[in-house]
Amino acid sequence: DSGVTQTPKHLITATGQRVTLRCSPRSGDLSVYWYQQSLDQGLQFLIQYYNGEERAKGNILERFSAQQFPDLHSELNLSSLELGDSALYFCASSPRQGEYNEKLFFGSGTQLSVL
Amino acid sequence: QQQVKQSPQSLIVQKGGISIINCAYENTAFDYFPWYQQFPGKGPALLIAIRPDVSEKKEGRFTISFNKSAKQFSLHIMDSQPGDSATYFCAATQTQGGSEKLVFGKGTKLTVNP
Helix, strand or coil, X not given: CCCCEEECCEEEXXXXXXXXXXXXXXXXXXXXXXXXXXXXXXXXXXXXXXXXXXXXXXXXXXXXEEEECCCCCEEEEECCCCHHHCEEEEEEEECCCCCCCCCCEECCCXXXXXX | CCCEEEECCEEEEXXXXXXXXXXXXXXXXXXXXXXXXXXXXXXXXXXXXXXCCCCEEEECCEEEEEECCCCEEEEEECCCCHXXXXXXXXXXXXXXXXXXCCEECCCEEEEEEC
C-alpha cells in the first residue's frame, strides 16, 4: 500500500458529462501529480501541485482542471467528456524535500469509462 | 514527441532466465532515470533508479545499466521469477531547473513462465 488514496476506483459516465476524481496524498507529502494512462499513450503527465499551488503542467486538455486544497488533497475535474478520455487516471505524491524529491508514490488509480 | 522510447512492448521468459528491457532517451538534460514496476490493478511503484554519473546500479536481482554516450539505459532482471510478472516502465527527468515531471516509456509487459 503506497499510502495514496484515490476515489472512486471505477467511474462510468456518458459523453458530455463532468466528473471529479479525488486524491489523498501520503501523510505529510506536499506534492501531488496527476497522470493519465492509456494503452496507446502510456503514462502521460497531466499536472503537478505543490502545497496548494500549480507547479508544472503537462499534456492536460483545457477541458481538464485540477486543484489542491489546504488539507493537501487534490481533485482532477474532467468536463465535456469524450470517448477518448476513457483511461486510467493516477495520482502520485512525493514529500518534496530539498530541491527535488525523486520518488513518487502512486495510488491505485481511477478507471474512467466514457460511453 | 516521445522523449523516452522503451522496448520491447512485451517479453516472455522462463523462470530462472534473464529479462532485459531497453530504453533510449533524447533529452541530454535528463539526469535521473528510474524504473517503475506495475502489477495489475495497482499503481506503478519505484523499483530502482540511477543517475548518469555511474554506469551500473544493482539492487538484488535488478540491475540498471546506463550508457550516457548512447543515451540508453536498460533493466536486467536476473533469475526471473513468476512473481516478477508485471509491466515495467522506464522514466527520465531533469531534476535541476526542469519541470520536475517524470517522462515515462510506454511500458513492457513481462511474463515469467514457471
